Amino acid sequence: MSEEKENPKPEKPNSAGAEKKSDQEAAREDKIRKLSEEGVTLFPYRYDWTHTVSDIVGSDAGLSVEDLDSPKIEVRVPGRIMAVRKMGRATFLHISDGRTRLQAYFREDVVGKKAYDQFGLMDIGDVMGVDGTLFKTRTGELTVLASAFRLLAKCHHPLPEKWHGLQDVELRYRRRYLDLIMNPEVNEVFRLRSRLVAEMRKFFDERGYIEVETPMMQPIPGGALARPFKTFHNALGLDLYLRIAPELYLKRLVVGGLERVYEINRNFRNEGISTMHNPEFTMLEFYQAYSDYYDLMTMTEELICLLADKILGKQELTFGERVLSLKRPWKRLRFMDVLQNYSGLAPSRFADREGLVKFATTLAGEGVKLTYGKALDVLFDKFVKPNLVDPTFIINPPKEISPLAKASRENPEEAERFELMMAGMEIANAFSELTDPDEQRRRFEEQAEDRRKGDEEAHRVDMDYIQALEYGLPPTAGEGIGIDRLVMIFSNNTSIREVILFPLLRPR
Numbered sequence: 365m366s367e368e369k370e371n372p373k374p375e376k377p378n379s380a381g382a383e384k385k386s387d388q389e390a391a392r393e394d395k396i397r398k399l400s401e402e403g404v405t406l407f408p409y410r411y412d413w414t415h416t417v418s419d420i421v422g423s424d425a426g427l428s429v430e431d432l433d434s435p436k437i438e439v440r441v442p443g444r445i446m447a448v449r450k451m452g453r454a455t456f457l458h459i460s461d462g463r464t465r466l467q468a469y470f471r472e473d474v475v476g477k478k479a480y481d482q483f484g485l486m487d488i489g490d491v492m493g494v495d496g497t498l499f500k501t502r503t504g505e506l507t508v509l510a511s512a513f514r515l516l517a518k519c520h521h522p523l524p525e526k527w528h529g530l531q532d533v534e535l536r537y538r539r540r541y542l543d544l545i546m547n548p549e550v551n552e553v554f555r556l557r558s559r560l561v562a563e564m565r566k567f568f569d570e571r572g573y574i575e576v577e578t579p580m581m582q583p584i585p586g587g588a589l590a591r592p593f594k595t596f597h598n599a600l601g602l603d604l605y606l607r608i609a610p611e612l613y614l615k616r617l618v619v620g621g622l623e624r625v626y627e628i629n630r631n632f633r634n635e636g637i638s639t640m641h642n643p644e645f646t647m648l649e650f651y652q653a654y655s656d657y658y659d660l661m662t663m664t665e666e667l668i669c670l671l672a673d674k675i676l677g678k679q680e681l682t683f684g685e686r687v688l689s690l691k692r693p694w695k696r697l698r699f700m701d702v703l704q705n706y707s708g709l710a711p712s713r714f715a716d717r718e719g720l721v722k723f724a725t726t727l728a729g730e731g732v733k734l735t736y737g738k739a740l741d742v743l744f745d746k747f748v749k750p751n752l753v754d755p756t757f758i759i760n761p762p763k764e765i766s767p768l769a770k771a772s773r774e775n776p777e778e779a780e781r782f783e784l785m786m787a788g789m790e791i792a793n794a795f796s797e798l799t800d801p802d803e804q805r806r807r808f809e810e811q812a813e814d815r816r817k818g819d820e821e822a823h824r825v826d827m828d829y830i831q832a833l834e835y836g837l838p839p840t841a842g843e844g845i846g847i848d849r850l851v852m853i854f855s856n857n858t859s860i861r862e863v864i865l866f867p868l869l870r871p872r
Contacts, residue, residue, distance in 0.1 A: 388522045395485040396518055404482060406518045411493045414440045417461035424498060425506050437498040439508060441466065442516060444545065445490050446523075455483070456507075459494065462544055462551045467507040468494045474511060489519030489545075537867050553855045553863060556675060560851060561628060563674050564648055567667055573624040573650060578613035580606060580630065586829065587611030589765065589821045590633040593643075606632035611768065611842065612829045614651050615797060619837050626650035628847070639859040640789055642867050646847040655841040656796040657780050661757055664784060664792055664843065665692050668755070668850075675854060683787040683853050686753050695754070699761040699778070703740065707747040714740075733818035737764030752785035767807040767823050769795035784845075787853050794843035801833035 385393070399406060420441060424432075443459025443466065453472040458465040472480040486492065496510040524546060536543040536550075543550050565575065583602065585592035587609030595604050610629045617625050628648050635641060652659065669690050672679055681688040704711065713720060717736045724739035725732060727746050734742065740762055752758075759782045760772050766779030773780070780796035798804050807823075808830070814822040851863040861867040 386522070389520065392487055392518075392520055392522075395487065396520070399482065399485050399515070399518070402482060404515060406515060408514065408516060411442055411514060411516055412440060413442050413493060414438070417441060417443045417459060417466045418463050420466055420498070420508075421464045421506065427498075427500075427506075429500050432498050432500060438496075439498060440493060440495045441508065442491065442493045444519075445486060445488050445492060448486075448488060453480070459492065460545075460548075463548050463555075467501075467505050468496070468510050469501075469507050470510045470513070474509070475513070479512070483513060486515065487519060487522075489521070489523045490515060491517040491519070534869060537861055537869060538872075540865055550862075553851070553857065554865060556855050557847075557851045557863060559675055560671055560854060561847065563671055564628070564667070564847075567670060568624075568626045568650060571624070573626045573652075574622060576614070576617060576622070576625050576627055578607075578610040578617075578627060578629070580632075582607050582613075584824050584826045584828075586823060586826050587768070588631075588633075589767075589823060591635060591820045593632050593634050608633050609647075609844065610649055611844070612826060614649060615837060615840065615842065616829070616832045618651050618653050618840050619832050619835055623653035623838075624651070637868065639861075640849065642848065642860050642864055644868060645860075645864075648845045648847055649842065651797070651840055651842040653838045653840050656839065657759075657782055657794050657841050660794045660841045660843045661694075661696070661782060664794070664845075665694055665755075667845075671850075671854070681853055682856050684856070684858055686787060688787060688853070689754050694757060694784075696757045696759055696782075699740075699744070699758050702748055702758060703744050706751055707743055709743075733820075735764060735814055735819065737762040738819070741765055749785060749790070750788045753787060755791075756785045757782045758785055764810075766795065767811050768798055768804075770798050789849050789852075790846070791849055791853075792843055792845040794841065797837065797840040797842050799833060799837040799839065801830050804833055805830050 396406065420439060424437065441459070443461050445457055446460045446465060447458040449456045455470045457468050457470070459468060460466075470480065470483055475483065493514045493516055494508050494510050495512040495514075496508040499507055499509055501507055524542060536547075544554075568575070581595065581597070581604040583604060585605040585608045587607075588611070590608040592605040592608050595606065596602070597604055607629075609631055610627050614625055614627060626648065627650075628646065630644060631647055632644050634643065637643065652663075669679060669692065672681065672690055679690040681690065700714075704714065713723075720743075721734050721736055721739045724742040725734055728734060728742045744758075744761075748758075760775065760778040761781055761783070763769070763771055763777055763779045766781045769779040769781040771780070772778040782792075782794050783790050784792035784794075798807065805825075808825040811823040812825050815824070848860050848863055852858070852860060855863060857863055
């Protein structure tokens with residue numbers, strides 16, 4: 365019989381992308397092995413809880429020692445271990461639900477030696493359920509005296525010690541789950557966002573609007589001046605675009621008799637990334653028949669003031685070092701008046717169209733194709749926006765950059781349109797909607813000519829939409845509100861990445 369040689373254990377591949385385990389991670393893996401050997405379920409199916417950490421801290425923190433003694437308050441509370449302090453055969457720890465922390469107290473003579481030894485295999489970051497009764501320590505801290513516990517999820521990696529101290533702030537966005545675990549204030553930002561959207565829905569539902577959904581993939585991108593993302597549908601052999609706005613579909617619905625519609629929608633624009641821009645963003649768009657842009661100015665004031673009352677309980681918003689007053693009525697300033705005021709340019713500079721376009725091009729950067737109207741918009745962004753802190757309606761911009769709005773009743777070269785500015789940002793954009801199909805066709809054709817000259821953001825000709833207008837769009841006002849930017853202001857965050865759970869980042 366030949367002697368068989370024992371096969372050597374295969375070595376782990378040392379790939380360039382593989383990360384070497386730290387000593388702490390190796391120690392955690394050893395604990396996982398020991399717990400498994402003792403029959404502990406590392407990832408159970410469910411846990412019958414009675415309270416959250418926030419429930420207990422919110423409702424019971426003010427109770428006296430006597431209140432907690434008679435009768436005893438029994439709890440079963442889940443949370444993530446955030447801190448551990450051992451004292452001989454007893455241990456204090458803090459568990460968190462992402463919003464606040466609660467202390468728990470484990471004693472060997474209460475939970476039993478075997479359970480207490482298993483408890484020694486728990487790590488910071490593990491999720492556990494604690495059963496016990498509430499009491500207060502001598503320092504007055506609300507605490508659960510544990511009678512039993514259950515491991516709910518084992519954490520394989522140590523949590524960062526000083527998450528906000530990291531120099532690479534992008535890591536917070538790349539691993540948002542860690543950001544939420546370590547920073548309760550981040551958790552609150554996204555809870556605020558959820559409440560804001562819920563209150564928006566309530567506002568429009570109570571006013572007879574219906575919520576609708578429109579296509580995210582469109583054969584012709586429209587409703588805004590922006591460069592779209594392009595994709596391809598294999599089965600239909602069709603080029604499609606991710607929507608830059610739902611506007612043209614929502615107005616088709618008004619033609620069909622849905623006279624008040626709104627959509628909370630995701631839009632996609634293939635443009636640069638900044639503290640105020642993310643290629644994927646969320647907007648509220650709504651349309652109201654038999655109305656004009658004056659009606660929507662009033663409604664916008666009502667909406668944002670109501671949101672401030674409901675969510676923040678006040679009519680002043682702090683944004684960075686600025687304080688914004690929502691006191692009504694908000695200022696209404698004409699586009700050209702405010703542009704001439706803040707730019708410092710003489711009226712003759714605006715009369716020299718070619719010279720103004722050249723000047724704006726130096727501000728926009730090389731390779732950017734500007735029309736006269738877009739040049740004015742570039743100057744507005746540069747000289748005016750940063751100065752508009754309190755809510756301000758900028759009304760009647762050039763018709764050239766407003767291809768879906770009616771001409772002003774006062775000046776046919778201007779549009780019946782407003783942009784709401786707050787804290788130096790555009791928050792909303794609204795029109796008295798253009799309802800004349802022949803005029804809309806002419807506007808689209810002018811935009812098509814701008815595209816031929818190199819303007820990649822110019823609107824395309826949408827003949828199907830024109831046909832819808834030919835069936836009769838009643839007088840209509842429509843508006844889009846940037847939810848991400850509004851949340852920035854309500855939560856006092858100066859970067860849009862702080863209010864989007866998973867912002868787009870460059871791959872590493």
